[in-house]
Amino acid sequence: MGIFVVDGISWSHSRALLRPSFDRTNVADLSQLEGFMQIFFSKINESPQQPFTHSRVVELQELFQRLTMDSSTNFLFGKPIGALTSKKFTLGNGEMTFDQAFDIAQHGLAMRAPLSSFYWLYNGREFRKACLTARTQAAVYVSHTLKKLSLAEKKAEKEGLDKKYVFLEELAEQTQDPQVLQDQVLSVMLAGRDTTAALLSWTFLCLAKNPEVFKKLRAEISVVVGVDENARLPTQAELRSMQYLRWIIQEVLRLYPPVAINARRALHPTTLPYGGGPDGNSPISIRKGERVAYSTFSLHRRTEVYGPDAQEFRPERWGEEALRKVGWSWLPFNGGPRICIGQQMALTHASYFIARMMQVYKEITLQDSSSVDDAYDTKLVMASGRGVHVLLS
Template sequence: MTSTGVWIASFVVFYYIAGRLYKSYRYSAKSRHFNCEEPVTHEAVSRWPFGLDLFKRILDAELGKYFPNFLQGNVERYGNTFRYHVMGSSTVFTIDPRNIKATLATQFDDFQIPQMSQLLKLPGNHDKVDDTGIDFAAEFDNALSWTSLRCRFADKYWLVTSKGFTNSCNRLNEYVDHFVQLALTRNSLGKPQDEDDVSGAKEKYIYLDALAKETYDPVDLRSQCLHLLLAGRDTTASLLGWLFLCLAQNPTYYQKLRKIVIENFGTYENPSEITFSDLKRCRDLQYYLNEALRLYPPVPHDVREASKDTTLPFGGGKDGNSKVFVPKGTVIEYSVYVMHRRKEIWGDDADEFRPERWEGKKVGWEFLPFNGGARVCIGQQFALNEAGYVTVRLLQRFDMIENMETDPVIKHDYKLTDASANGVKVKLHIPTA
């Protein structure tokens, strides 16, 4: 190597070390200013350079279908709030309801949804794909699987990709773009919506047409449609799937709930009227839904990003009661799945399906199946009513359930929502005359 090369290499090393030292000094000064203490940190969670060992464990957990359990194991080892670093990105993980409340509500302006705009790659001029015969559901599931995996690596998401993922994104985008263009065309022609036609009938409300009146940006319209599809497609299915898996594993509870359903809503042959208010008033039905949501929340894991230097109220110091300094750009990762299984909150039987635990129980931020704060799920009541109605009708029709799953280990098909990776294998019996 020439002397010039040595000088350049030395300068790069010096610049890197100086930058790290300055960052460490600034971090310590800010932490003292906010009167914060450190939680369990990087050295305990990861021992390889750049957190590569943790990176590998995350990848193994995702591919092995046990990511929520992996997070639960981390909490058992490192505590309810800890900090880790992967590939230069800093993350604070927490399952403390007080920290989650701060992130989603009381310090809402300090945190934002991470800006990872390329998680779903937009098609370029050279990426046109024929969407003839597209299996939309299969492409959607594939894109979600990869997007979920990429989310695990924060701003290093670009390290995780594949040709299949890119093709799925392109096909989905082009498929939705077709309907977006139809809506924009209808809007440009001035076709009225929600107005009575000449026959006096009211036109059907079309969500995309309504959006097209607010913006002409086709990419924004596509994103809004995909977002609504994501929020509405899998969450209710997730709740129903996990509920009936729990009932299959606990058939005595199936019989108890069926008796309650028939007492309140009649038999399958002679049902009484089932209204939203009736479903909500059936406390035992709500207990069963809540217990399934507690054990298997549809969105078990989420993230935010600090939009400025700020703090979390708890998690620092040896006792975890001090504030934690959170520099701008730090990712806050929280797991509702793990929080819902904390024994100090839910009891020693926190991992068990026990709907009766909800009798007289009032909950706050320790129970967040639909998130919380300003971004709480706007469709939560609809989802509960929909799941409740389907549950009632199924229990009216079938008098017994059998668990047909042979694998004793529950695996998670965790995209952005969670479902059983093995499916829900049950046998339902129609009553004999």
Template sequence: MPPPPGVNFLLRAFLRLSLPVAGIYGLSHIVEKLRLGVRVPSAVVIGACFAINPLLLALKGAWTAYIQRREARGMGAVPIPVVRGEKRWPGNFDLLLFLMDAFEHGYPAEPFWEIAERVGHFFNLKILGQDQLFTTEPEHIKQVLATEFNNFEKGEEFNKSTISVLGTGVFNSDGDLWKFHRSMTRPFFSRDRISHFQLFERHADSAIGLMKQRICEGYALDVQDVFSRFTLDSASEFLFGACVDSLKSTELGLAYPHDAPAQLHSTKANSVSSADKAPARFSEAFSKAQKAISLRLRLGDNWPLWELFEDKTRGEMETVDAYLQPILQQALAKKGDIKKTAEDKDEIAEDETLLDHLATLTDDRKLLKDELLNIMIAGRDTTAATLTFAVYCLSENPGVLSRLREEILGKVGSARPPSYDDIKEMKFLRAVINETLRLYPVVPFNVRTSIKCTTFPSPIPGGRPFYVPARTNVAYSVFMTHRRKDLWGPDALEFDPDRFIDERLHKYLTPNPFIFVPFNAGPRICLGQQFAYNEVSFMLVRLLQSFSTIQLDTKSQPPDTRPPESWKNVGGRQAIERIFPKSHLSLYSHGGLWVRMEEASNEVETA
């Protein structure tokens, strides 16, 4: 078993710091051996040994700063504003601790709003001597994702932080390897493949059955849990051809509210068999592993110091691997000796899953697992998050919910499953989903690394551009960009789907499309975008055919996962939030989303 990341980090640091010290010590001995008439006092040698590494670090910093200033002048650019921690600790360590605490206990992007108000929407956190650029400017995001795509990559630091979970999959690769992964999966996301609504129907019916059962018991239910199972079952069948059946397992029933009678919790826990626990273990382990790597990304390249005694992802990924290995083995055995040539690699049989397709292209089991997990994150977690926050927004806006039901019942009726054409024609449904993605984008933060030095345009007309050094992390937040009033209008913090239909669409979004990038943009735009829209749309239609009202039940929410009272004094959406949004790689509602719903009466079908 390899040592924990922190041990390797400290060993490398020790060797790096020991070499200059050894050089000083050796040089003093050489001077004495040569008998040059110079005797170096021991105190001087010891002092030099202690001073050499700080001196070299200072010299390196000074040299780097000189080179960057010279490059910036040559480009006619200005340096990016550097944010300092309030306590002015060396290396901005106080700022790092503040940001870490805010990430764990605060509202998404909470500390960055205050910084943006002081210095603007583009700044340098510069933690532990490492430049950490942060932007919410649409033009910068456009440059990173599209116009200067070849100069920005995931980068070595991102790879080291996430490789234990994502491997070398499409989300964690660059250059030719990324193109290889992209080419393997692209054919599987054609319209014919993403419009197989029979798959959605089976799992949506199971999900709604569970919801009705819980409503009949008189308890609130956690719809985030239901949607996570729905998307897990849909994604596993779509990707593997082997549904995990997390919805159909009768033993693996839905959780009860925290204040439900104790015997309900104990009965559920004691009745689950080992086989039925497997999907839940897989899902929980996968979520914990994602949380661990998201923390690494926020810590920068010093993250191993937080994992001195254990790799926080190892145990979780062992659980994930144990679940996937039989599925991979079955797929490799199934393919036999069939191989696809370059000419027919884009041809996919009707009953062929993505795993079947990939297995005909490679025998590399690790590559297969990595690619499936990458697509699983995109196909499961992000769709579950969109459904969760859509229901939250509908519960807080009954007028929108009523209007959406009218469109659904008028177009599809109260019982018939929607078709691809039905969903395509429901403009308000699409607007509701887009508005949900605007306020609660599933990937609220992302990062790229510059390859060569470049410049970002100033948001001030006529202002000098900002200098971006080579090999520098550039984090961007669509969460913040989507909520900026100067980009979306004075009502930017309100949930109003009509902004994607009325004149505001042409006033704000049409002339500046990079203010709305929930699925990324440019060459790395999400391949599963339309699959996600179809799946979310289908589930929302079936949900509102089955239930006429949705009400948030905050009393059923575990007390330690409710929004703190202090949020009410902050302002913005944070002040009115009734749930606790948090994120690992994707956004989720901390502690679930507990609601009560009223089952719909048998309305007359009008479609």
């Protein structure tokens, strides 16, 4: 089983198995992302053009989901599934593509989550078929990878052939158990694909609502890597040097954490230090097996931590002394031993995609003024309930 559904020794083994594949040097290669960005830009250019202007009418959220599906499958499997180019990637029956199956299966998991121990009550035919499709296709990649890592090909690699980094291949160097490989790679995709798409979607929704922030960010990117005809592809070091970009991403993750609600179950009897009693300052007793749910969304908007303007989008707050040691009050990647091991990859990829968009487009505005107020589509990942309908020019 994957890392997110096991505890104890099994979890420790999964964590140790996956951690080396997320080493910083393994996620620093940005060259492959640019190919997906070029397809992404071409899809925007196919969008309707606003009359008498050069602006394109675009729904970015769906495009970002397709972008991150291709970039994540390329990282995990060594090749994209073609979500951006709308190529069908089926089992041969023509009924369901891998990305469609993945979306349906993920929706089903979101429906099962509140049912807790009664998750099995949600088990419809479409959900079962989607799970089978996703697992079967993952098994195809696993089988191909194990064959590729045969002794003959390992010998060829040692003779000097360039080797592209592929997550599944690195994982297969540590275990050749097909079921383990399949479970782990699907778990990583589940954790990383829609969360990054949600971060990108909320970021550009915030930039469209806050033109002064957009201008300030574009000015920073212009200084570091140039924009328009002077633009050059950013390196990871250059992305990390962009302070205002980092503040914007932190602020978006604060207001719109991809995983807005999470839960843990007590392995032993314990207590929470406060939250009980009439004033909320007394300990709370937690019995073994009890489930404790918590809202990251609410935590990130507490005025006692983030000030009276906690509900507002203001990236500059991250440069203020009050947030130098925010600690456990900012948890978009969770914390402690189970902190997200893909955090660096998610931030690097999101930073690259944002920077490239800012290099190409001079303005972004909301297509419909009625979309100023937020709407939430909260399943496993919190997306915008209205999408991200904007004008790009």
